[in-house]
Amino acid sequence: MVRVIIDGKEATVEDGTTVLEAAKKLGIEIPTLCYFPNVFEEATCRICVVEDKKTGKMIPSCAFPVSEGLNVETNNERVRSDRKLALEVILAIHKIKCQSCPRKGGRCELLVLCKEYGVEGIPVCAECPLHEEDCLLANGEVCLGPLTVAGCDGICMHSNRSCEGCRGPIMRTDVIKEAVKLYSSHGITLENILVKLGRYYSSSPYYDSVVKVIAQFFNKNNKNEWFDEGDE
Amino acid sequence: MKIAIYKFGSCSGCTIEMLNLSEDLLKMVYNKEVEVVFSTLLGADEKCENYDISLIEGAIVSEGDVATIKDIRRRSKILIAMGSCAVLGGVPGLRRFTNEDEVKSVYVEDYSEHKYFSEAMPVSRFVKVDYYVRGCPMNRYELLSLLEKILQNVWFKQEERRFPFIREKTLDIEGTALSLDGEKCITCGRCVKVCQEIVSAIDYINRSIETTVSTPFKVKLDESSCISCGQCTLYCPVGALKERSSVSEVQRLLKSGTRLTAYVEPEVLAALGEELNFDKRISGIAVAALKKLGFEKVILWRPQVTVRMQDNLTIIPSSEAEAIYIQRFHPELSKYMIEPPKIDSSSVVWITSCLARKLSRGLILTTRELIRLLSTLDFGILTEKSFDEVKLNELNFKTNKAVGIQEVERILMSVNDGRLREGAIELYICNRGCLYGGGQPYLRPEITMKREGLLAQILSSTEEEKRGSLGIMEALF
Numbered sequence: 001m002v003r004v005i006i007d008g009k010e011a012t013v014e015d016g017t018t019v020l021e022a023a024k025k026l027g028i029e030i031p032t033l034c035y036f037p038n039v040f041e042e043a044t045c046r047i048c049v050v051e052d053k054k055t056g057k058m059i060p061s062c063a064f065p066v067s068e069g070l071n072v073e074t075n076n077e078r079v080r081s082d083r084k085l086a087l088e089v090i091l092a093i094h095k096i097k098c099q100s101c102p103r104k105g106g107r108c109e110l111l112v113l114c115k116e117y118g119v120e121g122i123p124v125c126a127e128c129p130l131h132e133e134d135c136l137l138a139n140g141e142v143c144l145g146p147l148t149v150a151g152c153d154g155i156c157m158h159s160n161r162s163c164e165g166c167r168g169p170i171m172r173t174d175v176i177k178e179a180v181k182l183y184s185s186h187g188i189t190l191e192n193i194l195v196k197l198g199r200y201y202s203s204s205p206y207y208d209s210v211v212k213v214i215a216q217f218f219n220k221n222n223k224n225e226w227f228d229e230g231d232e
Numbered sequence: 233m234k235i236a237i238y239k240f241g242s243c244s245g246c247t248i249e250m251l252n253l254s255e256d257l258l259k260m261v262y263n264k265e266v267e268v269v270f271s272t273l274l275g276a277d278e279k280c281e282n283y284d285i286s287l288i289e290g291a292i293v294s295e296g297d298v299a300t301i302k303d304i305r306r307r308s309k310i311l312i313a314m315g316s317c318a319v320l321g322g323v324p325g326l327r328r329f330t331n332e333d334e335v336k337s338v339y340v341e342d343y344s345e346h347k348y349f350s351e352a353m354p355v356s357r358f359v360k361v362d363y364y365v366r367g368c369p370m371n372r373y374e375l376l377s378l379l380e381k382i383l384q385n386v387w388f389k390q391e392e393r394r395f396p397f398i399r400e401k402t403l404d405i406e407g408t409a410l411s412l413d414g415e416k417c418i419t420c421g422r423c424v425k426v427c428q429e430i431v432s433a434i435d436y437i438n439r440s441i442e443t444t445v446s447t448p449f450k451v452k453l454d455e456s457s458c459i460s461c462g463q464c465t466l467y468c469p470v471g472a473l474k475e476r477s478s479v480s481e482v483q484r485l486l487k488s489g490t491r492l493t494a495y496v497e498p499e500v501l502a503a504l505g506e507e508l509n510f511d512k513r514i515s516g517i518a519v520a521a522l523k524k525l526g527f528e529k530v531i532l533w534r535p536q537v538t539v540r541m542q543d544n545l546t547i548i549p550s551s552e553a554e555a556i557y558i559q560r561f562h563p564e565l566s567k568y569m570i571e572p573p574k575i576d577s578s579s580v581v582w583i584t585s586c587l588a589r590k591l592s593r594g595l596i597l598t599t600r601e602l603i604r605l606l607s608t609l610d611f612g613i614l615t616e617k618s619f620d621e622v623k624l625n626e627l628n629f630k631t632n633k634a635v636g637i638q639e640v641e642r643i644l645m646s647v648n649d650g651r652l653r654e655g656a657i658e659l660y661i662c663n664r665g666c667l668y669g670g671g672q673p674y675l676r677p678e679i680t681m682k683r684e685g686l687l688a689q690i691l692s693s694t695e696e697e698k699r700g701s702l703g704i705m706e707a708l709f
Binding site for chain 2: 032033034035036037039040042044045075076077080088089090091092093094095096097101102103104105107108109110118129130131132133134149151152153164166167168172173174198199200201202203204205206
């Protein structure tokens with residue numbers, strides 16, 4: 001048995017338990033992404049990092065075994081900003097294709113974490129309850145879901161209304177590119193989108209740059225020239 | 233914690249949305265955690281030099297506003313922009329597209345007196361904003377959780393930092409029943425670990441940023457050792473590994489008015505009840521929901537197999553996965569094996585917990601796809617209905633059941649050794665059997681499993697129903 005301190009609370013746990021399990025016994029929740037008890041405990045995502053107060057090092061709690069006198073903090077500013085960085089790195093290698101994702105409609109673990117840590121890169125489509133044939137774009141409606149920051153639980157789509165973009169644009173070229181591809185595959189033109197796009201953020205500094213990027217991608221799409229290099 | 237609510241060019245909708253928190257907000261006020269010291273809408277106006285939190289609603293529309301917001305920033309520790317108008321400029325920003333003279337002609341003196349801008353601008357244009365709460369109106373629970381985090385001192389200021397999509401070489405691995413999307417994969421490794429225990433069809437290739445999950449030599453999944461059991465799809469946290477979806481096909485058929493019959497397995501109902509939190513009532517609700525979607529008949533059933541008993545030894549694969557497993561890893565035993573269950577009809581949708589069934593022809597929906605299909609339904613208005621038919625015939629002879637890859641392997645080895653020479657063997661390759669098959673809802677570490685109990689309840693209630701109806705028949709005669 002070893003004694004550990006987690007967030008100022010003292011606990012006596014068995015030798016060999018991980019920091020995550022010890023924290024769970026104390027009622028402290030640490031967020032995880034890749035960790036799955038008894039199946040996967042290899043700490044590849046680094047969402048579960050905690051700070052070791054003695055050495056000042058960041059340790060992955062799901063794989064790190066406790067030792068005598070270990071003192072960790074699980075939710076301070078440094079830990080939270082490190083988790084945010086880990087999330088951003090994951091989003092940088094995860095192509096946003098929420099429209100066709102089987103986990104859309106509130107089952108995306110990544111989105112839950114992104115909301116918690118204020119990372120804005122996932123569109124409203126990830127929360128949309130409508131699937132495939134029911135998608136409002138397939139019905140010819142101009143829905144700003146693919147371009148808009150998620151976090152509203154797809155409240156408009158729950159009553160079959162298209163997204164108005166009130167939460168603002170996602171400022172990532174690859175997201176906009178996917179959105180434009182989607183729009184043009186449903187026969188929606190640049191003019192259709194511009195009518196709606198300005199309703200909530202026409203005066204924000206983002207508006208002009210977003211319009212510019214969208215127009216650029218529409219141009220490319222019309223000429224059928226998607227060069228993957230040079231776009232980003 | 234002293235809170236001030238300031239309003240600029242906006243409709244006050246966000247303040248009202250905040251008041252809709254009602255009890256949660258009152259609780260915070262009663263516990264003296266927060267105190268609203270300034271708000272025009274609430275009529276609060278206490279003399280107070282410094283605020284802990286300022287909530288700003290509305291866009292900056294005039295020169296007077298600029299002076300006020302700068303003053304507020306100086307006096308408050310934390311400044312939160314609340315709602316689309318404050319965050320992005322919002323609806324007042326639309327004046328950008330209007331003619332200024334026209335506006336002047338409506339507001340006349342008022343317009344020049346207040347020195348209005350020709351554009352409405354977000355708060356962040358003039359002062360530093362610590363946190364944004366987006367939406368029109370803003371989501372009140374988002375604000376509540378933010379306030380709670382500030383009270384517990386576990387929050388940090390939002391920074392703007394964006395990474396583009398940086399992967400250059402990605403790899404898509406296709407297959408008949410399931411596929412791997414390399415662009416979406418975050419290389420967490422869950423699928424590799426899970427597959428290693430079954431058939432080791434996938435593993436990492438390349439290094440560093442180019443690391444991807446792939447089959448050996450990047451061959452298609454059908455050509456690799458993959459048996460399409462779908463266990464990997466249960467664990468993939470981002471949906472990179474996914475089934476070939478039949479949702480849109482079924483939706484199209486239902487829209488066009490084709491008469492479809494749904495064959496539902498009891499395992500599907502158990503998982504559905506767990507996922508949607510319906511417990512015992514799930515059978516009735518699921519039937520009502522399927523009928524509402526447009527299915528003509530709903531039948532509860534288990535796949536039927538026909539066994540030729542003249543053979544000494546019969547191997548019964550529960551799905552295509554086991555059949556492929558035997559053909560690939562124990563080809564000498566395939567002569568004992570019968571065909572996996574099948575439905576050959578274009579008007580039947582088989583709703584199953586097994587992903588490998590997608591290898592056969594016909595319309596196959598997994599539990600996950602059924603949940604997707606049901607996602608737009610309002611379950612509150614449904615009245616429970618009973619099944620049109622129940623076909624749960626058990627095999628009328630004793631079989632050896634092998635559940636899980638280790639047990640399947642052990643029993644096949646004993647057949648190979650000659651220790652087991654007669655009888656029937658049922659094979660279930662998924663760990664813990666069909667209840668945790670590859671087509672079931674995604675597994676999450678925190679969820680508590682109650683499928684087993686639900687399945688028993690569903691089966692016993694259908695038994696009772698059968699007995700009940702028999703009893704009535706007996707009474708009639």
